[in-house]
Amino acid sequence: MDAVAFHLSPPVKDAVCKQNITTALVPVGCTGMLQPLDTAVNKLIKDWIREFILDCELEQERKGKTRWSVSDRRIMTTWVIARAFERLKAKKDLIEKAFLDVGITVRPDGSQDNLIRIKGIDEIDFTGWETASEITIKSQELVSRLCDEEELSFGPEDELDEDILIYSLKKMTIPQLKQLASRNSLTVKGRKDDIVEQLQQYYAKERSQNDCITVQIDVEEDVFTVD
Structure with missing residues (x-):
């Protein structure tokens, strides 16, 4: 489970315990x-959803469909999400x-332990972990994720999902966007769309220059940070 507040709540812990599930906290x-x-x-x-959407659109175009209503979408x-999960169900070895x-x-x-394959683990310094004091994390410091309280991490083999990034930026208020732009030494002048476009280009550039970036909305300030 992720270290988000609702995962650590007593009802969730009790429900997991009753199912005899051993939890692992990320x-x-x-x-x-x-x-x-x-x-x-x-x-x-x-990737599968994109594939199925393209297949569906091409099939409908062959049938003469040129306009899509909200209901059609x-x-x-x-349909495409159901197909993607059906394919995932057949990939049990991948999940295991x-x-x-x-x-x-x-x-x-x-x-x-020799089977563990964690990307980037060789670069982590675990020195002194045995004697490190216990760290207490306040609920407001827990990782909050984009849109559904989930963090987005993009490794070197992943694609930066522009749609999710733009959607999340547009959900923010102008003061929040300006604060975020200021944190990253970007100009805070212009309309909201201008600041959003600036931040979008900034994160795309960060992704191209770094092996991995993490984008998250802080709980209290609702502002992105990049690691």
């Missing part, structure tokens, strides 16, 4: 490295490997 800021959905599933699902979206790669389902005796 630390704040590590979602892109340790969450199987992020490391192995999300990009595949998005809703029906198509439901994803949990194994990040160390969630390895044997607790350490005999399978």
